[in-house]
Each structure stands twice: as C-alpha cells, then as structure tokens.
Amino acid sequence: MYLWWIRWCWMTEKMVVSRNTSINRLRDKAITDCKPTKVHVLADGGGLELTVKPIFSTNQASGEKVATSWNRVWSYRFIRPEDGKRTKMGLGNYPTVTLQRARELKRSAQELLSQGINPITHRADTLSQRRAKETEIPNTFLRNATDWFELQTKNVKSRTAQKTWNSLEKHVFPKLGNLPVAEIRNPLIREALSELATQGKIETIEKLCRAINSILEHAVVSDNLDENRCQRVRRLFQKKKVTHQLTLKPSELSQLLIDVEASSMTNVTRALFFWSLHTLVRPGEAAGTRWDEIDLPNKLWTIPAERMKMGEEHTVPLSSQAIEILNEMQKIRRGEFVFPGNFKAKDRPMSSQTINMALGRMGYKNRLVSHGLRALGSTILNAVDNDNGGQRRFDYYAIEAVLSHVDENDNARAYNRGGEYFNRRVVLMDWWSEHIEAASFKE
Missing domain, CATH: 1.10.150.130 (Tyrosine recombinase, N-terminal domain)
Structure with a gap:
C-alpha cells in the first residue's frame, strides 16, 4: 500500500512538469493559474511551449520581493531541416496570442517543416516582402x-x-x-x-x-x-507661329548708336544699353549685373547659374570697351548692383524692361527690343568673313557660346571652358566691341 502511494505521487508530479509529451494538453485556466516564483515552462505538446516568467516588485511592508505579475511567451521547438540542430521560434505573448492561435501557428510551422522549409527563415522572408510592399512607392x-x-x-x-x-x-x-x-x-x-x-x-x-x-x-x-x-x-498639336525678336538690319547699327547718344536716356540707362550690346547677354542678366560677379584684373564677368535662363554658370570675356563702362559706373557706385534702380531702391537693380521703354521713347517701338540686340550681334558675327575671304571668321560654336545657348555637343561645351577655345571667345568679343565703336563713328 505504501509503495502504491509513492507511485501515485510520482505520476501526479509528471502531469504538471513542463515538458509533457501529450498533444493539446494545456487549458486556459491552467495557464492563468500558473504563477511560479521562477521561470517555468508549460508544454502543450508537439513542441509548443509557454514560458512563464515572474515579474517581481518589492513589498512595502516587509521589504521582500514578491511575484506580482507574470510574462507568458509562446515558443515552438523544432529541428532545423538545413542542419538537424534543435532550435525554437517565438510565437508571441499570451493572451495576445491565444492558446488556439498558438496551436495554429505551430501547425503552420510543422507544414513548412514537412516541405523542408525552416519556419523562422520563411517568416523573416515573408515579413521583409510585406514591408517592402508596404513601403514601395508605385511607379507612377x-x-x-x-x-x-x-x-x-x-x-x-x-x-x-x-x-x-x-x-x-x-x-x-x-x-x-x-x-x-x-x-x-x-x-x-x-x-x-x-x-x-x-x-x-x-x-x-x-x-x-x-x-x-x-x-x-x-x-x-x-x-x-x-x-x-x-x-x-x-x-x-498645332504648331506655334514663329515670332522672332524685333531687331534691326546690320546696316542700321550705326544709326541706332547715333540715336542712343542723342537720346534723353539717363547715364545709367545708356550705360546699361551699351553693356547689353557689348556683352550680348539677355536683358535680365545685364540689368542684374553685380559687382561681386566682376573680375576686373582678369577682364571676366561670371554670371552664376541661378541668374541664367538655362541654369548654367556663364563667363563673359570683357573687352576694353566693356571695362570702360564699368569704370564709369564705378564713379557713381552706390550698392551691390552695377546698374542700380532709382535712389529709393539702392538694393535693387534696374528693370529688365528699362531698355525697351527707352527704345520706345526713341521711336524704335515695333522695330527693336533689348533682346533683339543679341539677334543683331549674332547676325553680324555669323556673317563676318576672314581677311583672306571665303571662310567665316568666327566659329559657329563660339558664337553660340557667347549667346549662352546650351548645346550638348562637345565642341560647343569646349568654348565654355578655359584654354584655346575660350580664348577664341575673347578674340570674338574684342572684335565685336571694335565693330560697335567703329559703327558709332560712321556718318
């Protein structure tokens, strides 16, 4: 009788030990009733386990640490198909992951194992794909x-x-x-x-x-x-009718210069006109010229990209005539701009429309606009022959570079850099200013 009682006690103990080999052994009540004072593992069978870990707090009265709550975490133990080693994967916390859900997750893992797939690796891959899909921006x-x-x-x-x-x-x-x-x-x-x-x-x-x-x-x-x-x-779509900028014939340049000198333009407006003509830049680029863009010792004017229509930095070789304009403006310098606005707006340049309005008052309305000065210069430069005749004096790409026309052609790009090609632009600009000066003396 005594031996039977000992055997009964031993069997009872086996029913509550953590690693029970029975399947679906656990019940929710058994889980919630399990409140150990040290880490305890409850087995549901088939590799599914619930680790119960006590969380301690100090009793204010006695000062002793007592378990007041328990953290319950599901895991599934299995043998990895790739190397035969034992491992386990977490399945989440109870009761967020219920007993029924934990068993479903275990069965899903077992199904993968039957196909030779590691459920841990599969879950990681699936999660990565889901996150990638969630964060993927549609290719619209x-x-x-x-x-x-x-x-x-x-x-x-x-x-x-x-x-x-x-x-x-x-x-x-x-x-x-x-x-x-x-x-x-x-x-x-x-x-x-x-x-x-x-x-x-x-x-x-x-x-x-x-x-x-x-x-x-x-x-x-x-x-x-x-x-x-x-x-x-x-x-x-319908084509746009081409409308060229109003400009003059090359033969009319001389009379234009005479009219400008005889006009009632202010000195600053007249200086801006000649600056635009000598440099052949766009009206807004000319009107907004800043002193910090000018390199007098090297006779260069560098217009930053943010001021250029095409968004690329543009360097203009300055002729002696262009330098003389700067010297005259230096005498009345009153701010950061070479051609400042009125005296009440020293921190602003002249308007890009200033020359257009002045030309209109001179009787050139519907005949010439400030942008047309560039077209006039282009026409003259493209028509100039060499002294020995027969061939044009200035390379097409050099003229395009002077006009800051963006061209992806390597030849065109070369004229925007230093060296021999840029020096050709220097020669071109000097010739152009000499031509303007000579035209101003024609009767």
Whole structure:
C-alpha cells in the first residue's frame, strides 16, 4: 500500500512538469493559474511551449520581493531541416496570442517543416516582402516627375523649374499623375492637353510636351521605364507661329548708336544699353549685373547659374570697351548692383524692361527690343568673313557660346571652358566691341 502511494505521487508530479509529451494538453485556466516564483515552462505538446516568467516588485511592508505579475511567451521547438540542430521560434505573448492561435501557428510551422522549409527563415522572408510592399512607392508618372523635378531645381534656374512644375500640376497631373509611367502614351497626353489646345495655348502645350518628354527620359535612365514612346507627341498639336525678336538690319547699327547718344536716356540707362550690346547677354542678366560677379584684373564677368535662363554658370570675356563702362559706373557706385534702380531702391537693380521703354521713347517701338540686340550681334558675327575671304571668321560654336545657348555637343561645351577655345571667345568679343565703336563713328 505504501509503495502504491509513492507511485501515485510520482505520476501526479509528471502531469504538471513542463515538458509533457501529450498533444493539446494545456487549458486556459491552467495557464492563468500558473504563477511560479521562477521561470517555468508549460508544454502543450508537439513542441509548443509557454514560458512563464515572474515579474517581481518589492513589498512595502516587509521589504521582500514578491511575484506580482507574470510574462507568458509562446515558443515552438523544432529541428532545423538545413542542419538537424534543435532550435525554437517565438510565437508571441499570451493572451495576445491565444492558446488556439498558438496551436495554429505551430501547425503552420510543422507544414513548412514537412516541405523542408525552416519556419523562422520563411517568416523573416515573408515579413521583409510585406514591408517592402508596404513601403514601395508605385511607379507612377507623378513619382517619376517628382524625382525629375528635384534634379531640375539643381540644374535649372529655380524660378523656371517651379513655373514648369506649377503648369504640370494644373494641366497634367490631374489626369496622368497616378497612372503607371509605363502606360503613358500619346493619346493620353493629347487628351490631357486637349483643353489647352481648344484655348489655342500653343506655347504652354509646347512647354508641357517638353517637360513630359524630359520626365519620361528621366524614367528611362532611372530604369523605371523601358522606352519613351512619346517623343513625337508635340506633332499631335498645332504648331506655334514663329515670332522672332524685333531687331534691326546690320546696316542700321550705326544709326541706332547715333540715336542712343542723342537720346534723353539717363547715364545709367545708356550705360546699361551699351553693356547689353557689348556683352550680348539677355536683358535680365545685364540689368542684374553685380559687382561681386566682376573680375576686373582678369577682364571676366561670371554670371552664376541661378541668374541664367538655362541654369548654367556663364563667363563673359570683357573687352576694353566693356571695362570702360564699368569704370564709369564705378564713379557713381552706390550698392551691390552695377546698374542700380532709382535712389529709393539702392538694393535693387534696374528693370529688365528699362531698355525697351527707352527704345520706345526713341521711336524704335515695333522695330527693336533689348533682346533683339543679341539677334543683331549674332547676325553680324555669323556673317563676318576672314581677311583672306571665303571662310567665316568666327566659329559657329563660339558664337553660340557667347549667346549662352546650351548645346550638348562637345565642341560647343569646349568654348565654355578655359584654354584655346575660350580664348577664341575673347578674340570674338574684342572684335565685336571694335565693330560697335567703329559703327558709332560712321556718318
């Protein structure tokens, strides 16, 4: 009888030890009732276990540490298929992960093991894929346009880039923005711009077509698009009538110079006119000339990229005549700008429209605008022959570089750097100023 009682006690103890080999042995009540004073493992069978860890706090009355709460964590023990080693994977905390859910997770892991798949590795891969999918930005036209715009703000004058972006937001993105970039085709673009076409806004359409093509080309080089199929989309719309800047014939240069000298222009306005003519820069670039852009010892004027239409730094070789204009302006210098506005606005340059208004008062309205001075210079420079006759004196690319026309051609780029090619621009600018000076003395 005594031996039977000992055996019964031993069997009872085996029923509550942690590593029970029975399947689905645990019950929720047994889990919640388990409040050990040290780490204890409850086995549900088949490798599923619940580790119960006491959390202690100090009894204020006695000062002793007592277990007041318990952390219960599910885990599944198994043998790794790749190397046969024992390991375990966490399944979450009880009761967030219920007993039933823990058993489901165990069965899923067992199914993977039956296929030779490590459930830990599989879970990590699945989680990575889910996170990647959640964080993946759809390859839409708008996404590629946003990336393109970030580059534009670095490479092009910020104000110009922003105007283009505003136009895209207004006319293009509402219809094309959320479409996959690979779906962008000519018919969709034509539909998006149809209202502008009806309104006859051809210039806006041209700019938007250029921007759309540039965005699609950016998508191609970014490996977001296989091919830009919209390169000829501009042909779907009416062409803009070409209107050239108002300018004069080369033979009229002499009379223009006489009229300017005889006009009622202020000295600063007259100086700005001749500065524009001698340097052949754009009206806004000339009017905004700053003293800190001028390098008198080296006879150079460097216009920063943010002031250039094409967003690239432009260096102008200064002739002796151009230097003389600066010397005269130095005598009345009153701020950071070479051609300051009125005395009430010393911190602002003259308006880019100043020359246009002065020419209008001189009787040149509808005949010449300040931008036309560049066209006049280009016509004359392109027509000059060598002294030995037959060939043009100045290289086409040198003239284009003087006019700051951006060209991806390597020959054109060479004229914007130092060395022999840049020196050819120096010679060209000296000749041009001498030609202007000679024309001013013709009767």
